[in-house]
Amino acid sequence: MSIKTEIVKPKNLRIFEADEFERLLQGLQVAACMLTESHQVVDEASVLKRLRALTINGASDGNCCSCCGVGPFESRAQQTAHYKQHWHTHNLKRKLFGKAPLTLGQYNSRQDDSSVTGSDSETEDSATNPESDLFAAATRHCKAFFTNKKKQVFCIYRCILHHKKEELSTDGEGIAWVERCQRLTIPGFQRWAILMVSGGHFAGAIFSGGIAVVHKTFHSYVTRRGQGQAQISRDQHGNAPRSAGASLRRYNQAQFLEHIQEIISRWAEDLKGCSLVLYRAVGSTNQAALFGKNSPLSRDDLRVRALPFPTRKPTYKEVKRVHETVASIEVYDTMELFQKALIASTSKTTTKNNSETTVDRTKKTPKSSNKVIDRAKSRERVPRELPTQIMSSEDEGPCFIDSETPVGWIKTLSEQCTNGVISNSRKDLLHHSFGDSDSSQNEEKTELKKDHVKKKKKKKPDDNKQNKKISANVKKMWKMILDKELTSLETILEEFESNELEAACNTQDPTDGNTALHKAAIAAKPDMVTQLLVAGGDPCVRNHLLQTPYVAAHAHSRPAFRFFQASHPDKYNYNESQIPGPLTQEQFEQEKEKKAQQKRAKRQREKEKQAEKNKVNKFLQMTDHEKVKADVPKCFLCGTNLPKQPFQYNDYKFCTITCLQNHRNLRPLHKSA
Structure with a gap:
């Protein structure tokens, strides 16, 4: 039986919440599950003893398996066949989790047992050495785990503490981990940049604490519908399509890359002040947009790190969600709750894998047969009898007879032709070929329909009589x-x-x-x-x-x-x-008064508009010399209000350049020149 793990919901905290984060870091230490025993000074004899334990039967040519304890092999083919066995892969997985390998007999007995016994054995193994399981789960997790003086356990994403190339020691007390974690309290180290590129969408932002200082989104048509990245790969291999849509997509792809590189180069000074640059760009084309030739970003920069979790379509909303997720800290009150949550998360993945393998086995067993199926060949069609072709004297064309054709249907067809009623469907022929029972049933149905129609006709005058009363x-x-x-x-x-x-x-x-x-x-x-x-x-x-x-x-x-x-x-x-x-009557009066006020305000607005129109018409009727003397802030051509910096030539002022050009065209040639 599978053990049901309790779902533990931790408390969530953000790094940029300074007061609470500093309180959490009091008495900071690395969690015990991430630490191993410190290296001890060993002598030469113990090292040689360990080396001999890694080899089997003294074989020094590598013709044996140190994981399963099998060898030496007689041939290279036998060795490769062993590496392909499920027994070997199972032992490799056990070795990753710090478990002892199984012998072939133990593995076969484990396979012969039911799924219940298999799960029980696994739980027994994990129960025998829970510390090794916890250490394997913690060291392979995307988060680092710490404790404080209140014995609380909290988790922080590794990507904001160190780069993948940086190796922080997990031995001893973990001083390097503590220093990196305490460094996050400095305000300058909370300035992060998040960049995301995918499917013609770009979204980026620079955050200072919890506030987005700069952000930008951009979208372009770079993937044709239903084809994805297939056309880009075809362009790279020289088999480029020549359609109009492909050429448009190719042009947009180049413009998209240039636009993103332009945005990043514009942010060069801001990116230099960031302690972290987190990015999400899957594929060579998306990464070329961020790390191109003229880009200020480089993959070798230890500040540039990939996001450790999948994201959605790049939008500004998604960038803010990613920032909050990376900056979030999960806090557990006790170590027991943390261990339950960590083992539960790892057990979910293992149970999924085990269930998939058991389903595959159950599917394969009933289908296994001695017959070898060649998938390369097409399936053979079942041979069927062809209909026999005969010619009838009554019919003009050939007639085909098969197993579904009723007896004597050619005769009924000829009778229909003589009566002048011809039917092309086989259903009608089948109905005609049936016995008297079917014909009697059809007659009964037609009689019932007639009676139903008569009843309807009778009901109509009755209804009219009732309505007339x-x-x-x-x-x-x-x-x-x-x-x-x-x-x-x-x-x-x-x-x-x-x-x-x-x-x-x-x-x-x-x-x-x-x-x-x-x-x-x-x-x-x-x-x-x-x-x-x-x-x-x-x-x-x-x-x-x-x-x-x-x-x-x-x-x-x-x-x-x-x-x-x-x-x-x-x-x-x-x-x-x-x-x-x-x-009520009071509400009615209030609504009436409100509508009356709206009407009065509308009339007032219309009066003001009419007065403004009259002023504009009076201004437009004046000559240019009079308009200059009047010094009214209106366009000399259309009469609209002038902007702060009007367009003008000589002393004439205009609202737009088109009004200026039209005014010059309307004037006489010697004056416009």
Whole structure:
């Protein structure tokens, strides 16, 4: 059974948060999992003893495997065959994690056991030597681990502490690690540059602490859709495509590289003051944009370091996310929580690899057979009988008969030809060739369809009869609503009984589907609308155009619906009625006043515009000599306001160079010259 590891969520801290970071560094030490025992002075005998242990059976020609303990081999082919075995690769992995190698018998017994026993054995091995597993996981991790006086464990990315070429000692007390970590508290060492290039996108920024001092993004069309980097590699190998799109992409690629190098050269002075230059550029073309001939950056510079984690498309948002991720510190309260999190992260990768290998084995076992399949050859087609071709006297062309062809279908085809009914589909021929049972079923279906059509035809006049049965009082009420002089329905509503009143108000007109409430709302009679709503007129009923009374209403009658909703909030389902919301009289007056103010302000703006137009027209009617004397800051040609530095020749001033040119062209030749 696989052991479930608890997910430990650490605290997050940023390096540029100075106060908290300095508190965290008090009593700083390198974590014990990253330190080994210091080198001891050994004599010559012990060294020779270790060298003899590395060789097997005294073989000095290298014809043996020191990892698995096998050899000497009889031939070179036997040696290479051993190196290709899964047993050898498994022992190499165990050696990386500081475990003892397995013999061939132990490896085979491990394979014969189930996946449960295999996982148990691995957990037993890890349980026997947890310190070596922890050391292997810590030294191969992309982060360095430290502790402080509070016994907290925190993780910092190695890329901001040292370059890959720099080897910081992990023996003894780790003084070099502590110095590099304490150096980050100096403000000058928190000035970092992050540059990202990928797929025609460039994004870069220089950060001072947590603030972006300079940033720039750029995008160009350098990859054709659905082809990726294939065309660039073809250009490099001499098989360059000659299409218009390829030439455009090639031109944009060159411009893209020049633009990025220009940006980096412009940032040369700022990049010199950076303690770190972190970059993400996969591929030779993307790296050529950053480390070209004229670029101030160099790969040999120890400040220039690659990002240790994958990133998304280069954008300014992504650059800020990368900066926060690199500057983040994970803090664990105790060493136990840290060990659980570290072992959990390493166990996830190993379980994934083991699961993939077990799935591959389970897939391969059922498919294994003695038959050898040659993948280079195409698969053989299953031989099928060709249809026999015959000529019929009744048909003009050849007829093909195979296993699916019904018996006697040529005869039915000839009968159809004689009757004048010809069908090209085989389905029709199959239907004709079936027995009486199928024909009887088809006849029953056609009869049912006819009966269904007859019933529909019968229903239509019944529906019309029901629609036509409208009482005289309802028609009278509709007539009173349409009358322009009447504004109340009290007389007609008193004639209805209490049971009939609601039904009469919601009766729909068969012509357009409008109820009495629709008609009153359309006729712009708000008093009638409130009377009908009180009497039981439903505001959710829709007409033939699927309009509720509020939607179909006139603008003057719409506030009546909102007033009624404010006074009777629970009487109807107002969500379906499409009424926007309740409205009181005070709110209505405020809205009315607000609209009136907006109208007054609009009129005032229009007056000011008209006055300005009159001034401009008066100025344009003046001669050039009068315009110079008037000294008004307006263009001598179009009359618009002049900028701070106007365009002018002689004493004439203009807003744009086009106005100046047009003015000179309009003047007489001797004056314009």
